[in-house]
Amino acid sequence: MLWKILPKKNDDLIEQLLINRGIKTEKEKELFFHPKISDFKKDLQIPGIEKAIKRIKEAIEKGEQIIVYGDYDVDGISASAILYKALASLGAKVLPYIPHREKEGYGLSRVGLEFARDSGATLVITVDNGIVAFEQAKIAKELGLDLIITDHHVPQEEKPDAYGIVHSTKMCGAAVAWCLIKDLIKKDLSKELLQFVAIATICDLIPLIGLNRSFVFEGLKILNTTTNLGLLELINECGIRMGSIGSFEIGYMIGPRLNAMGRLEHGIDSLRLLCTKDPLKAKRLAKLLSDTNSTRQTMTSVALDQARLLVDKTQTIQVLYSKEWSMGIVGLLAGKICDEHSCPVIAISVGEEISKGSARSIGGINIVEVIRKHSDILIDVGGHPGAAGFSILSKHLEVFRKRLESDGIKLPSSEKTLEVEAEVESKKLTKNLIKELEKFEPFGMNNRKPLFATYKMRISDIRTVGNGKHLKFKVSSGFNSIDVIAFGMGAQADQLKPGQTVDLAYNFELDTYNGNEKLQLIVKDIK
Numbered sequence: 001m002l003w004k005i006l007p008k009k010n011d012d013l014i015e016q017l018l019i020n021r022g023i024k025t026e027k028e029k030e031l032f033f034h035p036k037i038s039d040f041k042k043d044l045q046i047p048g049i050e051k052a053i054k055r056i057k058e059a060i061e062k063g064e065q066i067i068v069y070g071d072y073d074v075d076g077i078s079a080s081a082i083l084y085k086a087l088a089s090l091g092a093k094v095l096p097y098i099p100h101r102e103k104e105g106y107g108l109s110r111v112g113l114e115f116a117r118d119s120g121a122t123l124v125i126t127v128d129n130g131i132v133a134f135e136q137a138k139i140a141k142e143l144g145l146d147l148i149i150t151d152h153h154v155p156q157e158e159k160p161d162a163y164g165i166v167h168s169t170k171m172c173g174a175a176v177a178w179c180l181i182k183d184l185i186k187k188d189l190s191k192e193l194l195q196f197v198a199i200a201t202i203c204d205l206i207p208l209i210g211l212n213r214s215f216v217f218e219g220l221k222i223l224n225t226t227t228n229l230g231l232l233e234l235i236n237e238c239g240i241r242m243g244s245i246g247s248f249e250i251g252y253m254i255g256p257r258l259n260a261m262g263r264l265e266h267g268i269d270s271l272r273l274l275c276t277k278d279p280l281k282a283k284r285l286a287k288l289l290s291d292t293n294s295t296r297q298t299m300t301s302v303a304l305d306q307a308r309l310l311v312d313k314t315q316t317i318q319v320l321y322s323k324e325w326s327m328g329i330v331g332l333l334a335g336k337i338c339d340e341h342s343c344p345v346i347a348i349s350v351g352e353e354i355s356k357g358s359a360r361s362i363g364g365i366n367i368v369e370v371i372r373k374h375s376d377i378l379i380d381v382g383g384h385p386g387a388a389g390f391s392i393l394s395k396h397l398e399v400f401r402k403r404l405e406s407d408g409i410k411l412p413s414s415e416k417t418l419e420v421e422a423e424v425e426s427k428k429l430t431k432n433l434i435k436e437l438e439k440f441e442p443f444g445m446n447n448r449k450p451l452f453a454t455y456k457m458r459i460s461d462i463r464t465v466g467n468g469k470h471l472k473f474k475v476s477s478g479f480n481s482i483d484v485i486a487f488g489m490g491a492q493a494d495q496l497k498p499g500q501t502v503d504l505a506y507n508f509e510l511d512t513y514n515g516n517e518k519l520q521l522i523v524k525d526i527k
Helices: 013-020 026-033 037-044 049-062 074-089 110-118 134-142 173-181 187-192 194-203 210-223 229-238 247-264 268-275 279-310 330-341 367-372 394-406 431-438 490-495
Strands: 002-005 065-069 093-097 121-127 146-151 164-167 318-322 345-349 354-360 378-383 387-393 417-420 452-465 470-477 480-486 501-511 518-526
Touching: 013 431, 037 210, 049 121, 049 146, 049 164, 049 173, 065 074, 065 110, 074 093, 074 121, 074 173, 074 187, 074 194, 074 247, 074 268, 093 110, 093 268, 110 121, 110 134, 121 173, 134 146, 146 173, 164 173, 173 194, 187 194, 187 210, 194 210, 194 247, 210 247, 229 247, 229 268, 229 279, 247 268, 247 279, 268 279, 279 318, 279 330, 318 330, 318 394, 330 345, 330 354, 354 367, 354 394, 367 378, 367 387, 387 394, 431 501, 452 480, 452 490, 470 490, 480 501
Parallel strands: 002 417, 065 093, 065 121, 121 146, 146 164, 318 345, 480 518
Antiparallel strands: 345 354, 354 387, 378 387, 452 470, 452 501, 470 480, 501 518
């Protein structure tokens, strides 16, 4: 693996990290270390809000039934919770609707819109979907439904023929929903709902800079003191200590559990968890989410072994499909294979007539545009440059695969590259440095946890853990020794000897397991 060391422009490590992030002026530093949503007022004023609010007020005054039409992923669930709670607080007659992944697929559908009509609704408000729902917008009109679309996905040149559209690609779907409703509700509730925006922003992999960093920064404060019964039970299921919830805990513990229901069962249960006021129901649902997530992990592991056997290393894009894969896990498969082979990957769950695909890409290749080139054989497609989803008739799968493979997608460098932010002397690896690094949180897209390199570190106490999967050892740092863990590198244990010197690329953090504080290096590569 190649190490790309970013150019050194300042002897002070913290200043260097700021420069790496394009932060140079005192004003930029203030915005980064003390982000406030109020600093981004223009971005919050999304076109279409005024018209949408006028229609919402009218619906509330007339006692009309409103449907909040969400999505089954974390962003869609969070956005649904925001709008449902906000509208309910205003006395609106409101029902949430989350489509079933396998029965309906992503976004607006005739089934969902007919549910809205049969429920007596006259107004449907989408969250985290709808910006490319052209046919569905026509169906809504036919059914006598006013449709307000709130979304953040990449639009096409035309927009659906809806009553109103509130759309921004600068934030996640939950944030768009919050922007729509924030000034209509009480300030305390508006502030409370930011915890859902923070969860969605992290889980939807939105770049954590500027406005989105402020959403997460302020939302995490609420989340760490939350009184939401469902979140409290979910946090307890995860074994997370209140007050210590950051982007890692959301991205790897809370988020996967909220996502699990929509992947394997029905996302409505995740929404119920976030909205319930019944302590017993909250406890039961949190347990259900955790159990379902465990099932999802097992299914993904089995499918991943199968997917790896289908990879064709001669191709610059991988199009993999199987009848055995649940459509709820194909996105995870695509992401994992994409990471392992550093190329765009499309994983498809094959159905009798219709198959569902999910794609993940690497920097420089806009996967949603790559797929859209073949819209003539697709039922629908949507997403971002880095991730996309689509439906296709199963009889067209082989043609689709051959077309994509013959497109001749050119990859960047085939060799994996680690971008190292700075070289650090071992004597500087102290608790004081940890405290300085903590100021850079929340970490996420475009603000990754800093990756450092230190050369000629002497190692000792070499062993493996996790049935030989992971490697552990210690390195000497001045008069101290620091614990090191290298996940997935257990096989390298035989190549190392006590007293040997190695070069390490790593994240530096404080291990607080069992209440003890110890310095720890999370190694990404060993030379």
